[in-house]
Amino acid sequence: MTGMNAFIHDLIAYSPQILTGLKNTMLLMGIISVTGFFGGIAVFYLTLSSRKTCRIITEKYISFFIGTPLLVHLFLMYYGLPELGVRISPLTVSVIGFTLNVSAYNARYLMTAFHGLDRMELEAARAEGFTPLEIFCLIILPQTLRRAVPSLTNQVIQNLKDTSVAFLIQYNDFFSQIQEVASTNFEFFKAYVTAGLVYLALVSVIVVLSRRLEKRIALPGF
Amino acid sequence: MTFWQILQVLATGAGFTILVTAASMSAGLLIGLAAAMLSRIRWKPVQHLLVAFTFVFRGIPVLVLLFIVFFGLPSIGIRVPPFLSMVLTLGLISGAYLAEIFRGAMNSVNLDEILAAEAMGMTRAQGFLYIMLPQMFRFSIPGMINEFTSVLKYTPFAYTVGIPEIMKQAMSLTPMIMRGLEVYLAVGIIYFVIYKLCLMCFTALEKRYRIPGLSAD
Amino acid sequence: MALIEVNNLVKQFDDKIVLKEVNLALDEGQVKVIMGPSGCGKSTLLRCLNLLDPPTSGRIVFKGEEITRPGVDVRKLRQSIGFVFQNFALYRHLTVLDNVTLALKKIKKMTARKATEKASYELERVGMFEHRDKYPAQLSGGQKQRAAIVRALAMDPAVLFLDEPTSSLDPQMSREVVSVINKLYLDNVTMFCVTHDAFLAKYISDSVVFMDEGVILAEEIAERLFYDHPDPRIRQFYLGVIDMK
Numbered sequence: 001m002t003g004m005n006a007f008i009h010d011l012i013a014y015s016p017q018i019l020t021g022l023k024n025t026m027l028l029m030g031i032i033s034v035t036g037f038f039g040g041i042a043v044f045y046l047t048l049s050s051r052k053t054c055r056i057i058t059e060k061y062i063s064f065f066i067g068t069p070l071l072v073h074l075f076l077m078y079y080g081l082p083e084l085g086v087r088i089s090p091l092t093v094s095v096i097g098f099t100l101n102v103s104a105y106n107a108r109y110l111m112t113a114f115h116g117l118d119r120m121e122l123e124a125a126r127a128e129g130f131t132p133l134e135i136f137c138l139i140i141l142p143q144t145l146r147r148a149v150p151s152l153t154n155q156v157i158q159n160l161k162d163t164s165v166a167f168l169i170q171y172n173d174f175f176s177q178i179q180e181v182a183s184t185n186f187e188f189f190k191a192y193v194t195a196g197l198v199y200l201a202l203v204s205v206i207v208v209l210s211r212r213l214e215k216r217i218a219l220p221g222f
Numbered sequence: 223m224t225f226w227q228i229l230q231v232l233a234t235g236a237g238f239t240i241l242v243t244a245a246s247m248s249a250g251l252l253i254g255l256a257a258a259m260l261s262r263i264r265w266k267p268v269q270h271l272l273v274a275f276t277f278v279f280r281g282i283p284v285l286v287l288l289f290i291v292f293f294g295l296p297s298i299g300i301r302v303p304p305f306l307s308m309v310l311t312l313g314l315i316s317g318a319y320l321a322e323i324f325r326g327a328m329n330s331v332n333l334d335e336i337l338a339a340e341a342m343g344m345t346r347a348q349g350f351l352y353i354m355l356p357q358m359f360r361f362s363i364p365g366m367i368n369e370f371t372s373v374l375k376y377t378p379f380a381y382t383v384g385i386p387e388i389m390k391q392a393m394s395l396t397p398m399i400m401r402g403l404e405v406y407l408a409v410g411i412i413y414f415v416i417y418k419l420c421l422m423c424f425t426a427l428e429k430r431y432r433i434p435g436l437s438a439d
Numbered sequence: 440m441a442l443i444e445v446n447n448l449v450k451q452f453d454d455k456i457v458l459k460e461v462n463l464a465l466d467e468g469q470v471k472v473i474m475g476p477s478g479c480g481k482s483t484l485l486r487c488l489n490l491l492d493p494p495t496s497g498r499i500v501f502k503g504e505e506i507t508r509p510g511v512d513v514r515k516l517r518q519s520i521g522f523v524f525q526n527f528a529l530y531r532h533l534t535v536l537d538n539v540t541l542a543l544k545k546i547k548k549m550t551a552r553k554a555t556e557k558a559s560y561e562l563e564r565v566g567m568f569e570h571r572d573k574y575p576a577q578l579s580g581g582q583k584q585r586a587a588i589v590r591a592l593a594m595d596p597a598v599l600f601l602d603e604p605t606s607s608l609d610p611q612m613s614r615e616v617v618s619v620i621n622k623l624y625l626d627n628v629t630m631f632c633v634t635h636d637a638f639l640a641k642y643i644s645d646s647v648v649f650m651d652e653g654v655i656l657a658e659e660i661a662e663r664l665f666y667d668h669p670d671p672r673i674r675q676f677y678l679g680v681i682d683m684k
């Protein structure tokens with residue numbers, strides 16, 4: 001058990017860095033969950049456009065970001081852009097890359113929810129003389145969002161887990177700090193399992209919060 | 223070096239990417255199927271075990287699990303080769319997701335049909351094999367395609383354990399020719415092509431084996 | 440000797456007694472119809488007879504063998520009893536032909552060719568041969584039920600159980616199915632049929648068993664049951680049924 005004590009001792013010794021890492025992880029997750037949410041709504045809005053080219057381009061955008069790895073987008077910006085003289089920080093790269101990805105996914109969830117909507121209601125709204133934007137904001141969006149809540153909260157969990165790739169572009173997140181600890185005491189197994197447990201704990205928190213949200217916004221008959 | 227040549231160099235890694243994807247997906251399907259079948263056993267310890275399994279492998283980041291398996295296990299005396307580490311990691315994680323997909327699909331199978339099979343003299347196992355499984359698989363197709371996409375997109379992590387797949391090729395090429403922009407653009411294109419090709423295959427297969435009127439309700 | 444003989448059959452779910460000492464016999468070549476109000480235990484009776492629901496107590500003898508003893512070969516018993524359900528229960532992922540051949544191949548161990556031959560012959564009998572390559576979802580209700588009957592018949596069962604075979608069908612489709620059952624009747628197929636259909640009971644049965652709350656109140660030929668029966672419960676029941684016809 002001395003090994004375990006020594007390991008805990010190390011964790012405590014490194015706790016300032018680890019906490020900074022944790023803060024950075026939460027920061028990234030928070031930002032991309034918000035930008036991805038609004039980005040998803042914007043992309044979803046474009047998929048409903050009356051112009052065909054707009055719809056096609058939006059579809060292509062969604063398909064591309066769902067079909068290619070996030071890591072590639074991050075590397076493209078992080079290692080590729082400096083060649084054009086554009087140097088951006090790991091956080092900015094992550095925020096841009098994640099936002100593009102998460103928006104594509106969220107838009108797809110909203111589209112799925114939209115397909116389950118009652119069309120008559122939309123017809124009725126159109127007949128009442130609402131403008132398309134009004135129909136979108138007042139009728140389509142509230143209903144699709146409500147239906148998509150489980151998928152959208154799932155995406156937040158996914159966001160948290162996926163932030164762990166950001167260390168591959170030198171973002172000082174929680175996982176990168178745990179690796180620092182591991183590389184000083186060579187307790188790789190304990191370190192990574194600790195990391196895993198922390199992620200599981202954070203996931204549980206999000207799950208509990210999203211259950212509450214689901215209950216709160218549930219409407220009778222939905 | 224032209225862009226076309228870059229594509230060619232990177233494509234040499236595509237074989238490994240596809241291999242990792244296929245092996246991981248197969249492992250995931252087996253694990254998911256086993257977990258889904260176990261979930262039909264109404265014995266408390268088994269149920270608790272499955273809840274824990276799902277919670278852990280749906281909650282842990284891919285990279286963290288991969289590092290536990292590849293870098294962590296050796297420090298307690300278990301050495302797992304790179305390819306196996308990757309397949310185990312993605313297999314367990316996709317298995318946890320697929321188990322949920324399969325469970326949902328099983329619940330969509332009409333139990334009257336199983337009852338009819340048993341009323342004719344089929345055993346439990348036969349009813350499961352000939353009625354439950356074929357229908358369940360068909361109901362799971364959209365979920366399986368989603369999961370396949372996820373697995374494919376996580377394969378670049380394989381470079382961190384030294385598997386010479388597309389990303390690894392890209393990382394060795396970039397410092398040599400100093401054209402990261404083109405290289406990673408090419409990587410993106412190759413992935414997208416693989417994704418689209420596989421999707422086309424699945425859609426064709428799904429169409430070929432589609433059964434009129436059979437859908438999960 | 441009767442094909443099926445039931446003595447003092449009792450079935451209890453939790454604290455609810457659904458069958459109360461039922462006594463019954465079915466001879467070979469005989470067609471019996473079971474009628475009675477909803478929830479009186481008709482389906483449960485059929486399900487007990489092929490052990491889909493294990494009887495609580497009592498004795499069932501099938502072909503001279505007591506099947507209520509422990510250690511009886513349930514699968515062999517079920518192979519000799521064809522079961523047709525109200526909701527068809529066709530396998531939705533298989534064509535009509537495959538619905539029929541599945542059990543032939545997997546239970547009777549027939550070769551694919553033999554099974555197809557047998558199935559085709561039976562499908563022909565009920566006019567379903569032309570629909571053999573369709574999936575259940577592509578059939579009308581009447582066609583579905585005819586396919587389900589063929590599926591059961593193809594196993595060459597000693598007896599056919601039908602649980603409300605026409606209840607979920609509209610009148611036109613119901614006639615289709617009734618005419619198939621009539622054909623089996625003329626072919627001397629032994630049948631046990633639960634139904635609310637007075638026409639079926641009247642013309643396609645050797646006798647009608649009337650059940651109420653898990654008890655057999657009477658067993659008579661249809662006419663005597665339908666009109667002016669001394670038991671007021673039976674009179675009351677048929678007042679509703681016959682009027683509608």
Ligand SMILES: Nc1ncnc2c1ncn2[C@@H]1O[C@H](COP(=O)(O)OP(=O)(O)OP(=O)(O)O)[C@@H](O)[C@H]1O
Nearest residue numbers: 452453455457475476477478479480481482483484
């Ligand atoms: N598995 C079960 N567990 C508990 N109770 C049951 C079960 N199956 C049937 N019952 C009860 O047994 C009674 C008889 O049911 P049964 O299905 O045999 O009636 P039925 O005569 O076939 O009615 P119907 O005409 O509506 O089909 C009902 O009250 C039902 O609720």
Ligand SMILES: [Mg+2]
Nearest residue numbers: 481482483602
């Ligand atoms: Mg019934």
